Structures are given as C-alpha cells and as structure tokens.
Amino acid sequence: MGSPQLRRLLLLLSVAVAFVSATDHIVGGHLGWNPNISYTLWANNQTFYVNDLISFRYQKNMYNVFEVNKTGYDNCTMDGLAGNWSSGKDFITLDQAKTYYFICGNGFCFSGMKVSVTVHPLNASSAAPLKASTHGAAGSAAPGLRPWPSSNAAALLVAAAASIVIGSGVGI
C-alpha cells in the first residue's frame, strides 16, 4: 500500500478526477450568446469551479466577447479589458477563483449581452481519489457534466497509471 508505484497511481487518478470534474458552461445554453437574454438567471443556475470552461456560441459577424472588470461590466465599457474573443465559438478557461466579467462589444452589452460568473476554488479534500474516480468513470451522464475532453483524458490517465503499476511488477 505504501509503495511509490501505488502512490503514483493515486496521484494520477486524482489528476484524472480533476479532468473529469471540469465542466463546460455554455453561456445561455441552447439560446447561446444573443441580445435580450438574462444571463444573470443563467449564471445563477450554474456553479463554476476553477478550471471549468465557459463557452460562448454566437454569430461571429455580429457579436464578440470581451473580458472586462466590474466597472466595464456595470457601465458597458472596456474598463479593465483583459481579453477579447471573436471566433463565434470561444472556449475560455476559468483558471482563477474570482468573479469574471464578460460583455459583448458593438453596443450589444446594452441589450443584455453581459454575464458575470463567480468561480469557486476546487476543494482538494472532497476529491477522495479512488471513490471519486469510480464515480467519474461511470458518471459521464451526470447532469451538467460534459464529456469533452474529460472522459478521454481520464481514460488515458487511468490506463497510463495502470500500466505503470503493472509494468513495475506490483500488480493491482
């Protein structure tokens, strides 16, 4: 139980768990990133954790996405500009535990195209590696969880961990 190989296995499994729990939050759900939608209601119905993704889907010749600070969000200005996206399908990693503010340019912020999301820290103590990874491997249908890229990454990591242990002659 105390062998270095097993410790490495547990470490890899907990990394896999971290991948499994990352969620892609599609802004507005099937309504996407468009005017006259309450993104406050949308955001209040989600829980964001560090390393989750937020993704914006929209007509790229009409809309775009700017990350600003609270002043920019409140007033629909570019105050505190921290990033801009315009591909029409933008994935942004929420890698800090803080409140993020996103607005649309071209005046559409005034039509409600603004969203703020508060990202919670990951709770390492809640991720008991073996229990959580069993759940993760079977749990890709959990509501709100999206498989990409989690399941593949997790499967690869679990396979890698298993081969390290088996290859070193310890066995499971």
Ligand SMILES: *[C@@H]1O[C@H](CO)[C@@H](O)[C@H](O)[C@H]1NC(C)=O
């Ligand atoms: C949004 O609402 C405003 C005011 O009600 C309206 O003028 C505008 O056409 C609406 N835009 C869209 C895309 O529905």
Ligand SMILES: *[C@@H]1O[C@H](CO)[C@@H](O)[C@H](O)[C@H]1NC(C)=O
């Ligand atoms: C909140 O989320 C649940 C499940 O994810 C969904 O069924 C419900 O429609 C959402 N409500 C709103 C207001 O988006």
Ligand SMILES: *[C@@H]1O[C@H](CO)[C@@H](O)[C@H](O)[C@H]1NC(C)=O
């Ligand atoms: C922008 O919003 C903030 C609140 O976040 C407010 O205090 C400030 O007066 C506003 N600035 C402008 C230029 O409207």
Ligand SMILES: *[C@@H]1O[C@H](CO)[C@@H](O)[C@H](O)[C@H]1NC(C)=O
């Ligand atoms: C946002 O950034 C502007 C500078 O671009 C700054 O003047 C303002 O104080 C910032 N607002 C907040 C809430 O940090």
Ligand SMILES: *[C@@H]1O[C@H](CO)[C@@H](O)[C@H](O)[C@H]1NC(C)=O
């Ligand atoms: C958008 O971001 C790029 C870097 O990603 C930067 O070079 C460019 O100046 C930004 N544009 C605006 C309008 O902020």
Ligand SMILES: *[C@@H]1O[C@H](CO)[C@@H](O)[C@H](O)[C@H]1NC(C)=O
């Ligand atoms: C983290 O987990 C501990 C125990 O599992 C719990 O008491 C605490 O409230 C959790 N914190 C957060 C931010 O979820």
